[in-house]
Amino acid sequence: MGTARTRSRVPSRYSDPVSDAVRRDTIAARRAAAATEERARRRQLIVEAAARVIEEYGTDTGLNVVADRAGLPRPHVYRHFTGKEDLDQAVARHAARLLSAWIRPSLSAPGTPPEVVYAIIGRVLSWAVAHPNLYRFRARLGTAQAVPELADAAVVNLRAAGYDAQLPAYVVAGVVGMVDAGIIWWFDHRDETGLDQLNDWLAAQVWRVVAEALGQPPAATPAP
CATH class of the missing domain: 1.10.357 (Tetracycline Repressor; domain 2)
Structure with missing residues (x-):
């Protein structure tokens, strides 16, 4: 009687490089989408905080008050806006x-x-x-x-x-x-x-x- 051959199993991570690449791209895309959503959420949080501050204190309120109301350090505000003018325009659009x-x-x-x-x-x-x-x-x-x-x-x-x-x-x-x-x-x-x-x-x-x-x-x- 002949001896049955045992077929060697190839590790799954090497079995389908195309699927692995697609999977990695999908994970990267989901992470990028989540990061984009989080940036948009924080940006809107800052805009709404600025609108509340303007309502309460007037149109010339400093950025420190806005950052405090948003619960963020002041430097973090400008991670979401190019400058004060960009923030002002976003608040004006929100009010509109x-x-x-x-x-x-x-x-x-x-x-x-x-x-x-x-x-x-x-x-x-x-x-x-x-x-x-x-x-x-x-x-x-x-x-x-x-x-x-x-x-x-x-x-x-x-x-x-x-x-x-x-x-x-x-x-x-x-x-x-x-x-x-x-x-x-x-x-x-x-x-x-x-x-x-x-x-x-x-x-x-x-x-x-x-x-x-x-x-x-x-x-x-x-x-x-």
């Missing part, structure tokens, strides 16, 4: 997103264009009153963030009202700037006019600009 989320229900609300304008201004004013320091900060650095969404919403609302026209981005930017300027002025002169009067005036001015851009007389005046 918060304001945008707050006014979004008014963008699609039923009503004539003048009525929608009045409602939007009212929402902006209520957010500004609740967050005056953050509003100032956003107005100084983040005006452009609101323009695309407002322009798109204006097209939808105007078409629903029978206007076959599109507001140029520069008109929307001008309107946003006018509203910001009016609200910031009011912050410093609250004793000179009431909030309702400011809402009336801003809504009327915005509608005049919009109506002129559409080539329409501002026949309808925004009303509460």
Whole structure:
């Protein structure tokens, strides 16, 4: 009888180099994705801490306070931002997103264009009153963030009202700037006019600009 041959077993780590390479790449990709997510999480943590500090202490608060509020050493802050300007822009974008989320229900609300304008201004004013320091900060650095969404919403609302026209981005930017300027002025002169009067005036001015851009007389005046 012949002796059965015992087939030698090749160690599995040498059995499939392609699979091993894929496995290593997968592990490396997962680690890289986890590191990216962690950096994004820490960056957002710093941005939210900076926004809270601005709300509480004003727009000129030092970085030490932001780092303390985020629970990080100050040098760690600049691991996630190229400098103060980068951090400021990120905070302004964050504030713009918060304001945008707050006014979004008014963008699609039923009503004539003048009525929608009045409602939007009212929402902006209520957010500004609740967050005056953050509003100032956003107005100084983040005006452009609101323009695309407002322009798109204006097209939808105007078409629903029978206007076959599109507001140029520069008109929307001008309107946003006018509203910001009016609200910031009011912050410093609250004793000179009431909030309702400011809402009336801003809504009327915005509608005049919009109506002129559409080539329409501002026949309808925004009303509460």
